[in-house]
Structures are given as C-alpha cells and as structure tokens.
Amino acid sequence: MRIRTIIEPFRIKSVEPIRRTTQEERQKLLEAAGYNLFLIPAEYILIDLLSDSGTNAMSTEQWAAMMRGDESYAGSPSFTRFRDSIQAIMGFRHVIPTHQGRAAERILFNVMCKKGDVVPNNTHFDTTRANCEFVGAEAVDLPIPEALEPARQHPFKGNMDTSRLIQLIERVGPERVPLVMLTVTNNSGGGQPVSLENIKAVKAICARQGIPLYIDACRFAENAYFIRLREPGYAGKTPREIAKEMFRCADGCTMSAKKDGLANIGGFLCTNDDTIAQQEKDLLILTEGFPTYGGLAGRDLEAIAVGLNEALEEDYLNYRILSTAYLGNHIAAEGVPIVQPPGGHAIYIDARAFLPHIPPGQFPGVALAAELYLEGGIRSVEIGTLMFGKRDEHGVEHPGQMDLLRLAIPRRVYTQSHIDYVVEVILEVWRRRETIRGLELIYQAPFLRHFTARLRPAP
Numbered sequence: 001m002r003i004r005t006i007i008e009p010f011r012i013k014s015v016e017p018i019r020r021t022t023q024e025e026r027q028k029l030l031e032a033a034g035y036n037l038f039l040i041p042a043e044y045i046l047i048d049l050l051s052d053s054g055t056n057a058m059s060t061e062q063w064a065a066m067m068r069g070d071e072s073y074a075g076s077p078s079f080t081r082f083r084d085s086i087q088a089i090m091g092f093r094h095v096i097p098t099h100q101g102r103a104a105e106r107i108l109f110n111v112m113c114k115k116g117d118v119v120p121n122n123t124h125f126d127t128t129r130a131n132c133e134f135v136g137a138e139a140v141d142l143p144i145p146e147a148l149e150p151a152r153q154h155p156f157k158g159n160m161d162t163s164r165l166i167q168l169i170e171r172v173g174p175e176r177v178p179l180v181m182l183t184v185t186n187n188s189g190g191g192q193p194v195s196l197e198n199i200k201a202v203k204a205i206c207a208r209q210g211i212p213l214y215i216d217a218c219r220f221a222e223n224a225y226f227i228r229l230r231e232p233g234y235a236g237k238t239p240r241e242i243a244k245e246m247f248r249c250a251d252g253c254t255m256s257a258k259k260d261g262l263a264n265i266g267g268f269l270c271t272n273d274d275t276i277a278q279q280e281k282d283l284l285i286l287t288e289g290f291p292t293y294g295g296l297a298g299r300d301l302e303a304i305a306v307g308l309n310e311a312l313e314e315d316y317l318n319y320r321i322l323s324t325a326y327l328g329n330h331i332a333a334e335g336v337p338i339v340q341p342p343g344g345h346a347i348y349i350d351a352r353a354f355l356p357h358i359p360p361g362q363f364p365g366v367a368l369a370a371e372l373y374l375e376g377g378i379r380s381v382e383i384g385t386l387m388f389g390k391r392d393e394h395g396v397e398h399p400g401q402m403d404l405l406r407l408a409i410p411r412r413v414y415t416q417s418h419i420d421y422v423v424e425v426i427l428e429v430w431r432r433r434e435t436i437r438g439l440e441l442i443y444q445a446p447f448l449r450h451f452t453a454r455l456r457p458a459p
C-alpha cells in the first residue's frame with residue numbers, strides 16, 4: 001500500500017511556546033486594538049497566520065551560515081555568497097541587496113518611473129502599488145477574468161490578461177510604460193501561480209515594444225512548483241530548472257527574501273541594465289547602505305544565500321504546497337467559500353460569500369478576521385475593502401474588487417495538528433456566521449490604511 005501522509009520534512013530542534021488566552025481576554029484585546037489584528041501584541045496570538053513574510057523557521061544550515069557572516073562595511077565575502085546564490089538561480093547581471101522587498105520597489109520605481117507613467121502588473125501587491133503611486137505613476141492590475149471569480153477553478157489564475165496588456169500599451173503609448181511587472185505567485189490575487197506560457201507571452205509583448213519585464217519574485221519557488229505540477233511539459237523538470245526558465249524571460253526582479261528566501265529579513269533588486277543598476281546603487285547608498293550590504297547584516301546575506309536554495313528543494317516544496325492545500329480542502333469540504341484552487345502560501349476565504357449579510361462597506365473580511373481571533377486566538381488578515389478600497393471626501397466607502405480573508409502559512413513553522421485546530425475554529429465560526437456583525441471605520445491613515453485603521457461594530 002502506498003503511504004499517503006505528507007509529513008513535515010524536518011524535525012524540531014528548538015521550540016517556541018505559544019500562549020492560550022480566554023475568550024474574555026481576547027474580546028478586550030480586540031476592542032483595545034480597534035478590531036485591527038495588526039494592533040494586537042503577538043504574545044496574545046495562539047496561531048499567527050497574519051503573514052508568511054519573515055515568519056519562516058530557519059534551518060540548521062542557515063543558522064550555521066550566519067556564523068560565517070562577515071560584517072565588513074565594504075566588499076564582504078557574505079555579499080559574494082549572496083550574489084552568487086542569486087545569480088545561480090536568477091541569472092541577472094546586477095544584484096542589489098535591500099532590507100526588504102518594498103525597499104527594492106521604492107528604488108526601482110524611483111529610478112524607472114515618473115509622473116504620468118503606467119505600470120501594468122497581474123496584480124500589484126499593496127506596497128508595490130503604494131510605491132508606484134508615490135512617484136506619480138499609475139499602477140494598473142491586469143489579472144485574467146477568471147482571477148476575479150473566487151470559486152472558479154483554473155490552474156494559473158495568477159496569469160496576466162495579455163490582450164488587455166496589448167490594449168493598454170496601445171492606448172497610453174509604450175513611452176509611458178517604463179516596465180511591466182509579473183507577481184509570482186500573485187499574492188493579492190489569491191496566491192495563484194503564473195504559467196511559463198503566460199510569462200513568455202508577456203515577455204514577447206514587452207520585447208516588441210522595447211519595455212523591460214520585471215518579476216516580483218517573492219514566491220518564485222512556489223510558483224515554479226505549481227508549474228511543475230500543472231503545466232504540460234514541466235513534470236520532468238526540477239523546480240530549480242523551472243525557476244531559471246522563468247527568470248530567463250525577465251530583465252530584472254524585486255524580491256522579498258522574507259518569503260521564498262526562507263529568511264526573517266532581507267530582499268534584493270536585480271537588473272540586467274548597467275545604467276539603471278548604477279542609478280539604483282546611487283539611491284541605495286542614500287537610504288539603505290553600501291551596495292555590498294544594502295541595509296542588511298552580513299549574517300542576513302548568508303541566511304538568504306542558503307535559504308533560496310532550500311526553498312527550491314523538492315521535498316520542501318511538496319510539503320509546502322500540499323500542506324497549504326490541506327487547510328483549504330478541509331474547510332472547503334464543509335462549504336466554506338475559498339479562492340479555488342488553494343494558493344501556495346495561503347488560503348483565502350471569500351468573506352463576501354461567507355458573510356453575505358455584511359455589505360463590503362462594513363468590511364466583511366475584517367469582521368471575519370476578528371471573529372476567528374475571538375473564537376480561537378487565530379490571527380489572519382483582510383485583503384479587501386480595508387486594504388484596497390477608498391473612502392471619498394463624502395465619507396462613502398468604495399469597496400475593493402473582492403473581500404478576502406487571508407490565512408498565510410509561515411514556512412516550516414506549524415505542524416499538522418496546529419492546522420487541524422485552525423480548521424476546527426473556522427468551522428465553528430462558519431456554523432454561527434449569521435450572528436456576525438459588520439464594522440465601521442473610525443480612523444484611517446492617508447495611505448496603506450489597513451495597518452493602522454481602527455474600527456468598531458457597525459450600529
């Protein structure tokens with residue numbers, strides 16, 4: 001008989017206690033935090049699915065590599081190992097370290113974009129959009145239509161709509177499109193992968209117009225594994241071979257090593273363009289640091305150099321993708337509406353379908369997140385109206401395209417019994433969903449409002 005159980009491909013060497021709280025304590029914490037789970041101290045969270053970013057458990061090899069970290073201000077051998085590890089997978093000529101992904105985005109958009117420019121992406125992540133808009137450019141999302149239907153099955157829902165890309169470039173003119181981006185996997189669109197066929201098609205369109213293609217590479221390894229599982233012709237290739245093929249289509253990338261770098265901090269920016277690289281390094285020195293450390297310690301560079309390779313290991317990726325699907329499939333089997341098929345790093349519950357009695361203007365995703373915390377101390381995050389919607393000058397809320405609740409799975413952190421507990425809590429809340437009330441916004445910051453917003457139960 002074949003053994004079907006997927007086990008965590010590691011054993012645990014160091015443990016970190018997690019703390020239970022009572023429902024009464026959680027109610028008080030929730031009120032004090034204005035129903036915003038970003039504002040709850042982490043020690044009051046039992047299972048933290050707020051983000052898969054920087055929450056990775058590092059391996060013995062990564063910890064060992066950190067001891068080799070060389071903290072020289074300039075020319076550290078840790079940078080050489082970092083650069084070589086990245087170039088061996090991604091192949092770009094210039095590798096510029098940054099303290100995390102958004103620093104790479106800020107530098108990229110500052111150098112490449114100006115007011116009035118247009119940057120297409122399958123879906124901009126929130127920091128990508130904010131950094132793009134901050135320099136006066138317009139961030140345009142061009143997901144395929146299937147991506148907007150949460151229940152719809154499609155193997156590559158992260159794909160960009162190539163006909164809309166062509167139309168957009170024709171409409172605004174290629175001179176106003178300094179770059180096109182592809183986010184792999186598409187985080188805001190449900191953690192869905194982009195196929196190599198789509199990457200190549202987007203590249204061909206860009207090449208015809210002389211526009212560079214950049215990959216937002218945060219989850220490149222998970223994307224490569226989905227290609228192997230789902231795209232005809234790739235079953236026999238290793239994730240590393242597939243990743244290399246993805247990057248061969250691109251002219252550069254931004255990366256948050258807090259995801260598939262399996263590190264707790266760090267990022268980088270890559271390009272093949274010598275002139276752009278020089279301008280990026282000049283800006284880097286101004287705000288991040290010398291180009292051989294870019295805001296990171298030598299030990300962080302070492303952890304990333306090792307982590308990028310571990311993220312491409314077959315056993316790891318198999319466990320990663322299947323264990324995320326385990327959560328999604330178990331709740332979907334009981335009727336909980338999720339973005340189908342399950343994504344790579346997270347399960348997204350369709351909060352509008354879960355709570356149809358709560359209008360988008362009353363933040364169903366945030367209300368559901370609060371309820372999962374109240375029920376079982378689980379922290380998740382809304383990806384919807386609070387994150388992407390806008391309130392106009394008359395106080396009217398313009399909703400986001402979808403109201404999703406993201407349960408992001410930190411890499412190598414939780415075991416199957418933790419996930420079984422999460423399933424139970426979600427199903428308990430699902431059974432009493434009709435009693436859940438909407439929320440009203442009482443404070444918002446001028447941008448990236450979801451981090452600090454405060455809310456209260458709607459009257």
Ligand SMILES: Cc1ncc(COP(=O)(O)O)c(C=O)c1O
Pocket residue numbers: 053100101102103125127128183187188216218255256257258266267
């Ligand atoms: C797709 C995507 N791009 C960019 C970023 C920004 O990276 P960082 O949080 O390291 O600044 C993230 C982070 O979550 C992301 O998911």
